[in-house]
Amino acid sequence: MTLKKGQQLELDISDIAIGGMGFTKYEDFAVFIKGVVPQDRVLAQIIKKKKNYAEARLIQLISSSPLRIPPPCPYSGYCGGCAWQFLNYDSQLDYKRRHVIQSLEHIALIHGVLVHPTIRSEKIFGYRNKMEFSCADKTWLMPDDMAQGVADTGFALGLHVPGTFHKVLDMQACLLQPELGNRILNDVKAFMKNSGLPPYGLRSHVGFWRFLMLRHSAAYDQWMVNIITASEDRGVVQPLADMLTNKYPEIVSVVNNITNRKSGVAVGEYEILLSGSSVITDKIGNFKFEISANSFFQTNTAGAARLYEIVRQYAGLTGTERVLDLYCGTGTIAISLSDMAKEVIGIEIIDSAVADAQQNCQLNQISNCRFVLGDMREVLPQIGQSPDLMIIDPPRVGMHKDVVKQVLEMKPSKIVYVSCNPATLSRDLALLKEGYEVAEVQPVDMFPHTFHIESVARLEYRK
Numbered sequence: 198m199t200l201k202k203g204q205q206l207e208l209d210i211s212d213i214a215i216g217g218m219g220f221t222k223y224e225d226f227a228v229f230i231k232g233v234v235p236q237d238r239v240l241a242q243i244i245k246k247k248k249n250y251a252e253a254r255l256i257q258l259i260s261s262s263p264l265r266i267p268p269p270c271p272y273s274g275y276c277g278g279c280a281w282q283f284l285n286y287d288s289q290l291d292y293k294r295r296h297v298i299q300s301l302e303h304i305a306l307i308h309g310v311l312v313h314p315t316i317r318s319e320k321i322f323g324y325r326n327k328m329e330f331s332c333a334d335k336t337w338l339m340p341d342d343m344a345q346g347v348a349d350t351g352f353a354l355g356l357h358v359p360g361t362f363h364k365v366l367d368m369q370a371c372l373l374q375p376e377l378g379n380r381i382l383n384d385v386k387a388f389m390k391n392s393g394l395p396p397y398g399l400r401s402h403v404g405f406w407r408f409l410m411l412r413h414s415a416a417y418d419q420w421m422v423n424i425i426t427a428s429e430d431r432g433v434v435q436p437l438a439d440m441l442t443n444k445y446p447e448i449v450s451v452v453n454n455i456t457n458r459k460s461g462v463a464v465g466e467y468e469i470l471l472s473g474s475s476v477i478t479d480k481i482g483n484f485k486f487e488i489s490a491n492s493f494f495q496t497n498t499a500g501a502a503r504l505y506e507i508v509r510q511y512a513g514l515t516g517t518e519r520v521l522d523l524y525c526g527t528g529t530i531a532i533s534l535s536d537m538a539k540e541v542i543g544i545e546i547i548d549s550a551v552a553d554a555q556q557n558c559q560l561n562q563i564s565n566c567r568f569v570l571g572d573m574r575e576v577l578p579q580i581g582q583s584p585d586l587m588i589i590d591p592p593r594v595g596m597h598k599d600v601v602k603q604v605l606e607m608k609p610s611k612i613v614y615v616s617c618n619p620a621t622l623s624r625d626l627a628l629l630k631e632g633y634e635v636a637e638v639q640p641v642d643m644f645p646h647t648f649h650i651e652s653v654a655r656l657e658y659r660k
């Protein structure tokens with residue numbers, strides 16, 4: 198029997214595939230289904246059929262897996278913020294570790310490497326120190342809303358439906374951020390709605406209000422509010438900043454980023470300081486960091502502290518080494534290693550991150566770190582002397598192959614590769630294994646209820 202598009206089947210889910218979809222085999226077909234977990238029995242409808250795999254849509258949960266738990270968030274299943282609240286946390290950790298192992302085996306063809314059990318996140322809700330909510334000129338309604346006759350108000354401020362750029366849920370709260378963030382979200386939304394100015398249409402590209410970004414410092418319980426608008430109108434946004442700082446003493450920074458670019462990225466072409474400071478200060482381990490609106494900073498502060506402990510452990514520094522920190526962001530790893538190394542040089546493409554990194558060194562009275570601004574492909578070949586240790590913490594897309602080549606030519610005796618994407622980690626390790634042995638890998642969960650996993654790999658040069 199062959200599968201047909203539209204066909205309905207009863208299926209027993211056997212596994213979770215890379216990317217988080219439930220998976221089972223039906224005859225010779227791999228069938229992938231969203232929103233299910235192993236040991237679920239479901240009725241599903243085939244929506245896509247390719248040569249040797251199919252995708253199906255969940256129609257009915259016939260019997261529920263013991264791994265399932267009731268998701269506490271009302272948007273679970275519809276919101277792209279997190280997609281795994283219905284899977285118990287221990288199972289999330291197990292699956293994430295397996296995904297790291299499977300990626301190493303299938304993509305890098307590296308077998309038998311020691312991959313430690315995933316380190317759990319200290320908090321599994323309220324752990325995110327940064328949230329980005331989008332404005333839209335349509336409210337994306339959930340089935341329950343529609344059943345209750347809730348109408349589209351022509352305004353939404355919230356998170357996207359997974360995989361969409363224009364479908365935004367109008368959210369009252371996100372459980373991934375600390376509670377005060379939700380009160381700020383609702384106050385900002387009420388202000389925007391009453392302002393008389395329109396939200397930015399994600400299809401029309403017309404309108405004023407674009408995004409709300411919130412940052413929280415866990416160490417000092419401080420908040421930054423970043424309002425992203427399509428044009429400059431201080432007369433409108435200043436009263437919003439004043440209202441927020443009067444109401445919440447925890448808000449120490451309100452900035453307005455302005456961009457009329459069509460891309461859906463919450464970064465301004467320029468920024469106006471509306472209240473307080475343009476940065477907030479947070480702490481990872483013993484070090485303080487100043488973070489500006491557009492700088493990269495790990496989104497789970499307690500998770501970052503655990504991650505950097507592993508980096509320190511894998512680095513095994515004695516105080517005499519020269520270290521290169523590739524993709525250094527605001528210098529957090531460089532600074533965390535500075536008391537164990539002779540010198541750390543960070544390389545980073547975003548100028549505000551480099552400025553923050555320099556400022557962060559001053560803040561922590563560190564004098565043995567310096568930072569070079571530029572694209573890794575251009576800067577790395579100009580660095581000269583090979584380091585003893587390289588830290589590599591690239592963006593999700595991983596390293597450019599020319600950069601991998603350059604690293605292989607520089608032959609540092611040790612590499613600690615930090616990755617938020619097991620697939621690109623594995624792709625890069627497949628190239629690096631020409632000169633390096635992967636000694637061990639430590640997955641660290643920085644993103645509970647999502648499929649994402651951070652990993653630290655320790656690589657030793659093959660003599």
Ligand SMILES: C[S@@+](CC[C@H](N)C(=O)[O-])C[C@H]1O[C@@H](n2cnc3c(N)ncnc32)[C@H](O)[C@@H]1O
Nearest residue numbers: 493524525526529545546547572573590591592
């Ligand atoms: C995953 S973050 C790592 C940041 C830092 N190591 C940390 O833990 O906070 C990746 C960083 O790489 C930077 N980046 C991306 N592409 C780059 C490139 N081509 N050259 C240099 N830096 C780049 C990004 O701006 C970002 O700060």
